[in-house]
Amino acid sequence: MASISKLSASAFASSATSFTRSSQQQQQQNQPMCFAYPRKRIAIFEKSISSSKLSVRAGQRIAGSLIVRCSKVDGNGSSVKRTTLHDLYEKEGQSPWYDNLCRPVTDLIPLIESGIFQKAISTSSAYNDQFKQLVQSGVDIKMSYWELVVKDIQDACKLFESIYDDSDGGDGYVSVEVSPLLADDTETTIQAAKLLHKKVNRRNVYIKIPATAPCIPSIKEVIANGISVNVTLIFSLARYEAVIDAYLDGLEASGLNDLSRVTSVASFFVSRVDSLVDKLLEKIGTPEALDLRGKAANAQAALAFQLYQKKFSGPRWEALVKKGAKKQRLLWASTSVKNPAYPDTLYVAPLVGPDTVSTMPDQALLAFIDHGTVARTIDANVSEAEGIYNALEKLGIDWGYVGSQLELEGVDSFKKSFNSLLDSMQEKANSMKLVNM
Numbered sequence: 001m002a003s004i005s006k007l008s009a010s011a012f013a014s015s016a017t018s019f020t021r022s023s024q025q026q027q028q029q030n031q032p033m034c035f036a037y038p039r040k041r042i043a044i045f046e047k048s049i050s051s052s053k054l055s056v057r058a059g060q061r062i063a064g065s066l067i068v069r070c071s072k073v074d075g076n077g078s079s080v081k082r083t084t085l086h087d088l089y090e091k092e093g094q095s096p097w098y099d100n101l102c103r104p105v106t107d108l109i110p111l112i113e114s115g116i117f118q119k120a121i122s123t124s125s126a127y128n129d130q131f132k133q134l135v136q137s138g139v140d141i142k143m144s145y146w147e148l149v150v151k152d153i154q155d156a157c158k159l160f161e162s163i164y165d166d167s168d169g170g171d172g173y174v175s176v177e178v179s180p181l182l183a184d185d186t187e188t189t190i191q192a193a194k195l196l197h198k199k200v201n202r203r204n205v206y207i208k209i210p211a212t213a214p215c216i217p218s219i220k221e222v223i224a225n226g227i228s229v230n231v232t233l234i235f236s237l238a239r240y241e242a243v244i245d246a247y248l249d250g251l252e253a254s255g256l257n258d259l260s261r262v263t264s265v266a267s268f269f270v271s272r273v274d275s276l277v278d279k280l281l282e283k284i285g286t287p288e289a290l291d292l293r294g295k296a297a298n299a300q301a302a303l304a305f306q307l308y309q310k311k312f313s314g315p316r317w318e319a320l321v322k323k324g325a326k327k328q329r330l331l332w333a334s335t336s337v338k339n340p341a342y343p344d345t346l347y348v349a350p351l352v353g354p355d356t357v358s359t360m361p362d363q364a365l366l367a368f369i370d371h372g373t374v375a376r377t378i379d380a381n382v383s384e385a386e387g388i389y390n391a392l393e394k395l396g397i398d399w400g401y402v403g404s405q406l407e408l409e410g411v412d413s414f415k416k417s418f419n420s421l422l423d424s425m426q427e428k429a430n431s432m433k434l435v436n437m
């Protein structure tokens with residue numbers, strides 16, 4: 001811990017050589033994209049279950065999340081080129097997080113220290129040694145998976161511990177998801193979350209729990225046990241409200257005198273909403289319906305921010321604040337544009353607001369750095385968002401259906417990734433045994 005923290009601290013003090021390149025230039029040169037980071041920065045590293053893989057199969061989707069948040073530029077910043085990310089954080093209070101993952105996590109150090117971004121080593125063979133040892137000592141595939149994941153999470157927690165401390169527990173988290181196969185099971189999710197938290201045993205870990213109906217009580221219970229949670233797969237306002245309530249209920253039930261170390265983020269998925277609603281609008285096919293394509297996701301997100309502000313104010317919330325409680329931050333997930341006809345910053349620029357997190361995969365991040373504009377947009381036109389939300393409903397878009405359908409697909413895809421990962425581990429184990437024979 002100390003060595004990495006010191007390393008980070010000393011690197012923060014040195015003047016980083018950073019530069020920017022446009023995504024077009026990057027593609028042309030086919031080199032790792034580099035972009036500037038301030039000399040002092042905060043990074044959050046997050047890992048989702050589907051990201052830790054031993055090998056990549058064609059078409060297999062890997063959704064790890066390395067999350068980097070720029071903080072204040074201190075010093076003169078002369079060797080540091082500012083990017084829109086700095087403005088996002090410093091001017092608007094939104095944390096830009098980068099979705100990616102690599103092993104070893106120490107490969108992230110250049111990103112944190114010098115501002116040089118190296119693409120995640122998605123085809124890494126870095127897991128081989130540990131995996132081989134596990135297989136040879138008779139550990140089964142599922143257990144091996146968790147051993148590999150826990151090690152990554154611990155390494156990442158160590159890497160970001162100084163950030164956690166510097167930010168007084170506000171940032172520097174690493175998140176790891178309970179098995180998606182448990183998404184329908186309240187009690188097992190609670191047990192799995194507690195176990196995972198115990199196994200990782202780091203202050204700056206987020207246990208990731210899906211916002212399925214059966215897992216809402218799990219979230220409350222896990223929070224009540226003083227465990228910080230990243231609630232994932234939120235697709236509707238109704239479910240988002242239930243997530244906030246679970247967080248508040250959990251804080252109230254915790255019995256802790258100091259709530260400042262129990263934190264949470266609510267991961268609200270954006271682009272997938274448009275993907276589904278656009279299809280429904282195309283089926284309707286009227287000019288009015290077609291005109292609303294590409295507008296549903298951001299309208300709903302803007303209303304989610306209104307809900308956030310409402311729920312984290314008033315006497316109930318103030319009573320918790322007195323015990324040190326921190327707001328559960330809204331996190332925009334699924335921000336890359338799926339329809340190439342849309343602007344590539346569609347799910348970033350219109351969702352800028354204080355106390356929020358914007359997770360961006362490469363595509364969205366590079367686009368935003370290249371030509372994004374920074375301004376508080378999330379509540380710039382709430383009545384327009386309401387108008388769109390209601391107009392969609394009038395046209396026959398059932399928001400309840402949209403939420404549950406996307407949740408179904410989301411959980412299903414997490415499960416598929418998880419199972420396919422276990423399958424590829426099994427294949428790998430088989431081949432290792434053959435090699436060893």
Ligand SMILES: O=C(CO)[C@@H](O)[C@H](O)[C@H](O)[C@H](O)COP(=O)(O)O
Nearest residue numbers: 048063065232267272333334335336
């Ligand atoms: O983990 C979270 C949020 O909790 C995010 O990393 C989240 O998994 C990703 O943003 C999404 O999986 C990406 O979604 P999409 O672009 O495939 O629709």
